[in-house]
Amino acid sequence: MDNNFTDLAAPGVRALQPYQPGKPVAELEREYGIHDAVKLASNENPYGPSSLAIAAAGQALQDISRYPEGSGYLLTERLAGKHQVSSECITLGNGSNDVLDLVARVFLTPDHEAVYSQYAFAVYPIVVQAAGALPQVAAAHDGSHGPAYGHDLAAMSKLIGSNTRLVFIANPNNPTGTWLNSDELQAFIAGLPGHVMVVVDEAYFEYVDYLQYPDTSGWLERYPNLIVTRTFSKAYGLAGLRVGYSLSHPDVAGLLNRVRQPFNVNQPAQAAALAALDDYAHIEETVRGNHQGRQQLAAGLERLGLSYIESAGNFIAFETARPGMDVYHDLLQEGMIVRPLANYGMPYHLRVTVGLEEENRRFLEALERVLS
Template sequence: MADSFFKPAVRDIVPYEPGKPVEEVQRELGLERVVKLASNEGPFGPFPAALEALARGAEELNRYPDGGAYRLRAALAERHDVRFEEIAPGAGSDGIVDYLSQLALDPGDEIVCGWPSFPSYVIDALKLGAVPRQVPLRDHRYDLEAMLDAIGPRTKLVYVCHPNNPTGTTNTRAELDAYFDAVPDHVLTVLDQAYFEYIDDPEYADGLDYLKAGRKAVVLRTFSKIYGLAGLRVGYAVAPEEVVTAIGKVRRAFDVNSAAQAAALASLDAPDELARRRGVNTEGLVQLERIMREHGLDPPGSVANFLFAEIGEDSRPLFEQLLREGVIVRPAGGFGAPGAIRVTVGTSEENELFGEALGRVPARATQV
């Protein structure tokens, strides 16, 4: 089919590259044991209550899901002390990014985000012929002052990845306060808090505080990470009612399936397990940082469930060599950092296996 068939906005896009599946690496390289530390998934499966909910609902999978996700929305509204009309479920928080792009962006409109950062902000804008303004990070963190300077009359959306993916860094409450005091009224700010539940720091700013204070903001959350439901694709936005209404006009009717809704709902009432996983992740971050530093890498401080490290001009050779050792990490080129890798916190054993594999690759592969 001729290239002219496809609209230019789509033809020139470099698609999102997900982490390689374990089965694919085993098949291609003939390996029996493969550890995946590439996609920021939690190392644990669904909560026990979620598994029970999935089993109970299995016999009803011949029925379409509740397109309005009523029970899940009601539970989330109660949990966050917002109105039902301010909750929008989606196929992961990534799905909400797509909805926001559809409802806001015309060709020539603009979005602003830090860079390197989560690529869907850019890709979803490009699909619609919009223009992404990518502002370089400062000390691996979002430079909110520079992002304010990048806002123009056609800017519709500003994304603040909080904490940032792939660097794991975050902005202070004072920096976010100053940003919201200065951001123009015609801009909708999207605070992406996909890793919110991993953080136990009173100085970390909860995006809901800005929304409840009347700021023009959308807060993104997901069940893909600490809740162990990445395979079901379920997340949500907390947003002004008019934004939630517009999301309902552009999303597909049954984006969040029945199993995802049931598992997410059942996961909300397990504070002890949530705290346990948060604690295990904190210990894993310390372990993983130690391992990386022992091998000459210098990751910035992370508050999420992953670490970022620059290794030189091109991280693909190290990625490929670690694959042969049975460890999948993430080359960060798709995030705007071609000379870096991102490594997810695994179990203690998985982290040590990563360290052993790192010790077997040629030294030149990890030289900055």
């Protein structure tokens, strides 16, 4: 029998391209027979996790013959305290991607539309199309009325209609690093019709040091249609454990909980996240190091005559005269893994994650060699 499984798949799934993760160091070293490769491709924390988190996860390993605490009680209570909301507002996810998927499954059907920006985080199209809904992609700023490549909220507003159920906003956005300030974001959310939910994805929240950058977790009472997502994968350095969460109206959290898989966050991950929240020194060191490293990278890119997009996150997107994919492959030969952005519709851009000082230096040297 000749099965064409693709024809059997749901239409939204048929049109999808799988998410492309950054290449792991071990894979590059195996393929190229090299050692000491550097990965600056997935916006991970180069300082690693808090030692408190490692100890807590290790302790929790003793109990892995048991199912995790399904409600994530301790972590949820701690997060509620941190954000000064009721614990009923919190939904835990296997990474914040999991929560983005839950939101799409709850609010989208093939009769509905979701709005997001050109160059927005790659998981939005995946969860929208997997739900069978129609993506409405707003052109990003071209630089004349706002930061080039950044979300254009006016353009996004124009795409909102009676079938719209969801809007995704990444603040700051990955891969561009662009961000929205408090006033413009608030005006946008306040102007949304009642049938539209808005997700503000704050995966890089801890890194942002601009005064006008909002903490939208404080806006929940004002805007019941707001869902804020956060993650432990970035500044907290726990990407491998997969913990994220959302803050929302309790009724929305109740709906997310209906489709959430039981035990979606494992016990070592819950324990590590809980401990990480108490290690303020680790976050401070991470954020300080990122600030310096981002300046180091920006200065190095300028020295090489390359233009880059000003970033509020732990990464920088920069432009090359040659196709980014070619530069990416040349950098792999140098043992340097970054991210080409062709799949974001930015064929001449690459994104580099801010690493340790030494890693940033090695990246800039390798880049200079492959571009010369």
